[in-house]
Every structure is written in structure tokens, then in C-alpha cells.
Amino acid sequence: NAGVTQTPKFQVLKTGQSMTLQCAQDMNHEYMSWYRQDPGMGLRLIHYSVGAGITDQGEVPNGYNVSRSTTEDFPLRLLSAAPSQTSVYFCASSAMTGAWDTQYFGPGTRLTVL
Amino acid sequence: SQQGEEDPQALSIQEGENATMNCSYKTSINNLQWYRQNSGRGLVHLILIRSNEREKHSGRLRVTLDTSKKSSSLLITASRAADTASYFCATTGGGADGLTFGKGTHLIIQP
Numbered sequence: 651n652a653g654v655t656q657t658p659k660f661q662v663l664k665t666g667q668s669m670t671l672q673c674a675q676d677m678n679h680e681y682m683s684w685y686r687q688d689p690g691m692g693l694r695l696i697h698y699s700v701g702a703g704i705t706d707q708g709e710v711p712n713g714y715n716v717s718r719s720t721t722e723d724f725p726l727r728l729l730s731a732a733p734s735q736t737s738v739y740f741c742a743s744s745a746m747t748g749a750w751d752t753q754y755f756g757p758g759t760r761l762t763v764l
Numbered sequence: 765s766q767q768g769e770e771d772p773q774a775l776s777i778q779e780g781e782n783a784t785m786n787c788s789y790k791t792s793i794n795n796l797q798w799y800r801q802n803s804g805r806g807l808v809h810l811i812l813i814r815s816n817e818r819e820k821h822s823g824r825l826r827v828t829l830d831t832s833k834k835s836s837s838l839l840i841t842a843s844r845a846a847d848t849a850s851y852f853c854a855t856t857g858g859g860a861d862g863l864t865f866g867k868g869t870h871l872i873i874q875p
Contacts, residue, residue: 654806683862692768692852692865693807708862740806750856750863751795755806 651676654756656741662762663731671726671759673741681744682724683708683753684716686737693740699724731763768796768836768853768866776872783840785869787853788833796829797854797863798838807852810838843873 657672675682680701685693685708695708699718713735715727724743728735738760742753768789777783787796795814799807813820813829813836820827826839840847850868 685865690867692854692867695862695864698862709864742807752797752809752812753799753807753854753863754809755799757806 653677654741654743654754656756656759658759659757660760662764663728664764665732667731668727668729669731671739671761673724673726673756674722675743675754676722677743677745677754678721679743679745679754680721682718683742684714684724684726685740685742686710687740688737696726733763735761736763737761768855768864770851770853770866770869772869773867774870774872776874777843778874779843779845781843783843783847783871785838785851785871787836787838787866789855790834792857793831793855794857795855796836798827799852799854801850801852801868845873845875847871848873
């Protein structure tokens with residue numbers, strides 16, 4: 651199993667540009683989440699999904715959209731990038747053994763917005 | 765938010781010594797988890813302890829949970845250079861708030 655994969659690894663955007671961060675998992679996990687990590691900070695939850703077709707907002711959802719059309723994929727869209735969205739983004743998945751149990755993280759996408 | 769806070773923020777010890785990190789949180793929890801993050805990498809799950817448990821072991825790791833004090837500790841015994849990393853605690857009440865992470869303890873193991 652590849653686990654949780656994320657693409658791209660690095661990305662530089664200009665203010666106002668849009669892009670999609672890709673996340674995929676091959677563990678048949680129901681839960682998937684997106685977090686951002688800023689320097690010296692813990693991870694903050696952006697959006698999450700409890701299954702295909704179901705998404706919800708986390709702590710810091712503004713400026714981001716998500717959709718979950720399949721169990722495997724959970725893309726994160728930035729509609730109009732802002733410098734405040736410069737961060738490292740992590741996708742995670744977990745099995746439906748219990749709410750917010752063990753998370754399996756991807757390697758991250760380092761995003762810089764100029 | 766029931767964000768956990770790790771203490772200390774940074775810890776430097778000699779290889780072979782034990783390392784202890786603490787986590788405090790604010791509201792009742794369903795479970796508490798510890799993760800490790802090596803520089804520039806994703807987080808790796810270490811151990812999960814549920815609110816009705818007081819202690820768990822996994823290899824060289826020992827986690828305790830005191831729900832009356834709203835605190836947890838992570839002990840790494842016989843530390844190795846490969847243990848150099850940042851360690852995060854994460855808590856959840858099990859609801860829509862999701863998993864909330866602390867800012868982490870940066871552990872350096874000196875050879």
C-alpha cells in the first residue's frame with residue numbers, strides 16, 4: 651500500500667491564482683482531513699470528510715473548498731490564493747473505528763503564495 | 765477549542781537518557797494521541813490513549829493520562845539519535861471539532 655499520497659510536494663503561487671492540492675489514500679478509509687501547519691504551530695483542521703459525498707468545515711475553512719466524490723480522493727481547492735495561505739498542507743485519513751482515531755498522514759505540500 | 769499544549773517547547777538530552785514530554789488540555793476528551801514529526805516530513809502516529817485508560821505502553825514509549833488534571837505525559841526510554849523530532853499531542857472530544865494539535869515539543873538527542 652502507498653498509504654496517503656499528496657501532490658505536488660512544492661508549489662509557488664501568485665496572489666489571486668487558484669490551484670488544487672491532491673490527496674489520495676489506498677487504505678479504504680472513510681475519514682479524510684486536511685490540515686495546515688504554520689511555523690512553530692501545531693496542525694489546524696481545514697476541512698474533513700466522513701465519507702464519499704460528505705464534507706464539513708474544520709477550524710480554519712475560509713478560502714478553501716473541498717469535495718469527496720470517491721472514497722480514495724479528497725482534493726483541496728484554493729480559489730484565490732492569498733499570502734496568508736502560505737503554509738505546509740497535510741492530508742490525513744483514518745478508518746471508521748471511532749471518531750478521530752489514529753490518523754495516517756501524507757508527506758505534505760509546501761505552498762508559498764507571493 | 766480544546767487545544768493541547770506541550771511542555772517543554774524544546775528538550776535536549778544525551779543518547780541513552782529518558783525523555784519526558786507533557787501535554788495539557790482544556791476540556792473533556794474522548795482520546796488523546798501522540799505523533800512524531802521528523803523535519804520536513806509528515807506526522808507519524810505513535811500511540812492513542814482513551815479517556816478511560818490511565819497508561820499505555822508501546823515499545824520504548826509510555827503514555828500516561830490524568831483526566832482529573834487534564835494532562836498527559838509521553839516518556840521515551842533509552843533515547844536514540846533517531847528519536848530527534850518534534851512530538852505533538854492531539855486531543856478530540858469525538859465530535860465535529862475533530863482532532864486538535866498542540867504546538868509540539870522539539871526533542872534533540874545528542875550523540
